[in-house]
Amino acid sequence: MTPFLIIIVIALFAITIWQLSKIYELSKDTGSIDSTQVANDKDNQTQGKLMLAFGIAFYIFMLYCFWVFSDRALPAASSEHGIEYDSLLLISLAVIMFVQIITQGLLHYFSYQYRGKKGQKALFFADNDKLEFIWTIIPVIVLAGLIIYGLFTWSSIMNIDEDGDAIVIELYAKQFGWEARYAGDDNTLGKANVRFIEGVNSVGVDQSDPYAQDDVITSELHLPVDRPVIFKFRSQDVLHSAYFPHFRAQMNVVPGMITQFSFTPTVTSEEIRETEYMRDKIEKIKQIRLDRSTAGEEDMADYEQFEYYLLCNKICGVAHYNMQMKIVVETEDEYNSWIAEQQRFGELMQDAPEMQDPEAVEAESGNEMAQAQN
């Protein structure tokens, strides 16, 4: 595969050079005096036409990209606010493409239409207040609309309702992995700080905090469908970013600070696998992997089924590209039975051999305990 691609690159490049040398020859052979290296009428003709050709080719290329590549874009959002996100994105894209088509068209058309000719007189046109007013006011109106729409959506996304029936989950980031801590039956997270990290207590939960006893620490994220989740993010080392592409959610994870984001998943993992989009996509990826395996270059594991995932999206070290976590969205019942099976933090610590005296940990961390929140 690779040698093949390299050959393509080289061949394309060779063709380019060959074509260019032809252009070079052609443009050289203009018959005019090539003494000044300033564009003459012949150059203006050629380059003006090329500009028009480029403009048309660019239109085709854009269409091609949208036609062929847009199936790579993310599927419809799997969260409540994501629907609004998607429609705002669609509107913005429409506005952008509209302006793009018009301005690029004018730019390349004018470049062709008004290409220089000997004796052609340019129009001395220095100012026109009316025109300038028009193209100041139009962006103002369009942008005002987008800003207002965007800000309403933004404040509804960022406005977190802590009192409802939302589940509170802490997402804990470190080089290079994620852990989730569920708040448990009391829906309140126990206090935590990196200074409590010791043995199996890998996310640094305060053992003396009664709220902490029923916390559940897992390496997979399970979420019940249609129920709001409040994520509290904590990092133990460097900046990370919790990126849930399918849920249109992202928040940086900052050491020394707790950040938060809330969303309501609306599509279970089962459901999204059944969508046409996802079936096609998985089929395609399976085929790609099969092709590569049969090409004998690498043995690629089979891609069994789609899972939601959480990615790290802030450069965090050498294995940044491989810092991910599986997310399972399931029905309330499935979720309840899953969470019931998980070990509580209190049990975890009792099982752990040789627990350190909590007093000692507290003394060590001293005044900085005030920093430990939740």
Place this chain on the structure above:
Amino acid sequence: MSAVGHTPIDHAHDDHGHHHKETFITKYIFSTDHKMIAKQYLITGLLMGIIGIMMSVLFRMQLAWPGESFWIFEALLGKWAPGGVMSQEIYLALVTIHGTIMVFFVLTAGLSGTFSNLLIPLQIGARDMASGFLNMISYHLFALSSVIMVSSLFVEAGPASAGWTIYPPLSALPQAIGGSGMGMTLWLVSMAIFIASSLMGSLNYIVTTINLRTAGMSMTRLPLTIWAFFVTAIIGVVSFPVLLSAALMLIMDRSFGTSFFLSDIYLKGEVLANQGGSPVLFEHLFWFLGHPEVYIVILPAMGIVSEILATNSRKPIFGYRAMVASILAIAFLSTIVWGHHMFVSGMNPFLGSVFTFTTLLIAIPSAVKAFNWITTLWKGNLQMNPAMLFSIAFVSTFITGGLTGIILGDSTLDINVHDTYFVVAHFHLVMGISALYGLLAGVYHWFPKMFGRMMNKNLGYIHFWVTSIGAYGIFFPMHFIGMAGLPRRYYTNTSFPYFDDLMDLNVFMTVFAIITAAIQLVFLYNFFASIFYGKKATQNPWNSNTLEWTTPVEHIHGNWPGAIPHVYRWSYDYSKTNENGEYVIPGQDFVPQHIPLQKGEEELNH
């Protein structure tokens, strides 16, 4: 002051040796002449550009063919590519140093440094910069910082690799990533020196523009290039010191145990003593420079493009006052939008709303500029010189890249495209490629002024078309992998199957990147060969109005052999006609700035 210190008549000979003993060292290295300093900036910038672009080719190859072995990796990366396979460490180092070099060393120093130095004195009618000595120091500090930055590539634990934004704690802790040891120290030292260089340059540009304009050159008669350089210098003076303070605090966190940016950190089985700092503070400080920085990069390119478009359209720039006003508006707004890089940083969501508002406001002056450029072409008599082609392409990439800013500047939409390849595509088109086009346009246009010779136009056309197609070939499809949710700065996206269907796109982009990078060799050949063997230039090859074309082709100290010309008009009297439809100067479609008003000519107030 060198600006007034010479009797210019003495230097009107071709032979420079008579009055000053000019040795190689005083002429080419420790020169205080702004034209020589401009060339020094340009050539240093081009050399850094070669390094920066080479790096991008290397990591694009890794992205297209992850984990493949290439002899070129082994040859260039040595121990960082065991068996010819690029290591994860060096991948991050390459993207970091590529960003740093391109943004600061090529597009700030190479672009603004070159053309501000060359054009400010020449276009305002001054003998030299306000302080030639400060100008010389400014270049030499830049050269020193370049050397330090390049030398950081060779340290044992690798160069800085925390991304060009060097967010702590990653950049502060060598335990977190190898590049944050000696490599990061050198990065910070280099940048501190760079900032000093930039400030000296900027202060010089500001003072020169304010004080040394020739008689009649009012601010409203300045060419748009000068307006752009002047305002760029002001933004630089306002924002670069903030980066210096951030760098100093980071140095203290790294070396002296302070906790400005560090708190509650557990690394390698150890809790660090740092307490109470905030990485978000660093982000604020960084982007307080970082955002104006992109305008420091793009404004000079805008000025250059405005000038070249008007000259080659044989038409006045459309809406001169609006162009100046939009430069000022962009400059002002640029200092209050930095938070749009931090919508999901954990800062208060209310701030997100404010920054969305200010950010989208910036689209208005940008739109005005784009429309005015397009209107400048309308009913022109376009002379398709290579500089003109690059200027047209600048408008094209600036629009394409700028429009996606409407998505990224919207705090809501930013949530899901933040730090994905969508951002990479956006800023490469709007400030990377566009500013490079501005730089290239400027080189093609003012090469005759710099070196007294012409560049080969046919090679220029080849260079232009391949670059123009290639740039879109790389960066337009990149939006789509961003929309697919692929994060940037990933060593490879094959460690899980979900992104496997993006591989063909990655190969597509890399092929274009290799071709586009390779064609720059044509430019380099054209550039260096033309310095020595190019066709001799005439005094005013593009029939331009600005004052630099009234100086002799041969460079002399003090620029004009006789008295400095007076200015009687703005610089855009192209194709101006009298009532009877005849050109103001019969048979000539341009009226240079130093020509007094002709009989019967109507003066327009712009």
